[in-house]
Amino acid sequence: MLPRPVVVGVDGSPSALAAVEAAAQEARMRGAKLHVVHAFIWPAMHVPPGGSPLGPPAGGVQESVEHLLAEAVERALAAAPGVVADQAVIAGQAVTALEAESRTAQLMVVGHRGSGGFAGLLLGSTSVHLAAHSRCPVIVVRDRMANDGPVLVAVAGTPHNRGVITYAFEEASLRGADLVALHVAGTWSDHGDTRPADLVDLSGDGAMLQADEERLLDEALSGHREEHPEVTVHARVVRGRTRPTLIEASRGAQLTVVGTRGHGGFTGLLLGSVSQAVLHHAHCPVAVVRSDLDLP
Structure with a gap:
């Protein structure tokens, strides 16, 4: 039976990318898969997933999200070579999506301050709620993980x-x-x-x-x-x-x-x-x- 995954929430912010690196290292230490998640409320945006008819063909929200996830996975593989990573876009609010993901994860990793799709990911809101209600342990990352010290x-x-x-x-x-x-x-x-x-x-x-x-x-x-x-x-x-x-x-x-x-x-x-x-x-x-x- 494969170990449960390590899940990390991303939004493209520097804090979230630092969390991705930390989560990749945690997944490699555990011999677990890394699951990179982006939560997005599509209907609330009132825009089509693809590009605007008046804009460039690759200028849509969907392409931006795909680029965000690809960057996160690339960052994970660079931080922890050999780790197995997949990605997913989940419809819904960040806190709801991450809390649901925690039910099948062995560890959740989030940045301490977010933007974009995880605009509420500030200490005192989403990360605090997740820390209190997650069904698995949660690591909140400030900047980069240190590799030394107790x-x-x-x-x-x-x-x-x-x-x-x-x-x-x-x-x-x-x-x-x-x-x-x-x-x-x-x-x-x-x-x-x-x-x-x-x-x-x-x-x-x-x-x-x-x-x-x-x-x-x-x-x-x-x-x-x-x-x-x-x-x-x-x-x-x-x-x-x-x-x-x-x-x-x-x-x-x-x-x-x-x-x-x-x-x-x-x-x-x-x-x-x-x-x-x-x-x-x-x-x-x-x-x-x-x-x-x-x-x-």
Whole structure:
């Protein structure tokens, strides 16, 4: 049985072309096919697919889309020689088309900022919606993927974090990279510059709380370490505010992995504030893994 494809959404923008290169490399690492998708709402354009009777014969929308896809596939093959790639134009809005594609994909890859057919592909809209609702992990690419540095995973210390850690170990293994498992502990709130004393200050026993946090982190990683002995793990417990700490840690990473809240609470809040902040401000591509996904 062939592995499920890696799907990338394209629109011709520099961000989308960077996503194509990243997706091609991901597909090659997985031995999977690359599926290049462009979503287009033909009826809303009120133009025929072919050229205008008053214009050049090759000046139609269809030719433009075909050129866009051909350029994307060419970019993919240059980035990952030997990868098998196909392409498709899907009628519909970008977010709807990509969410449907995610049901049969093992990974979705999108750029952080789009144009044209993916005009809504800006952080805070399509990419955020897809990260929260995709039926497979999503990588949001900023510029080019880095080929060095560790994979960084945010460990929240909850049962829902297991799928996030599983995916981070798999990515580190595929890339031959170290894994930095970062747990940010000891803060009451991430809002504002002023807050009550943190847990360590209140307890008066910082060493004990630090030891407890390190033990919980080791327990969260233990089974995964046995499954992936080839991955060198750096487990770190850091006191600080979660969002700025993770964003700063992403500077030296080639990929940051974060999770969502799953199906609890309001569906519009599936992507928590920490994950949204990392998506907006991380210094490397970000992989978002829904907590309720059954990863293969």
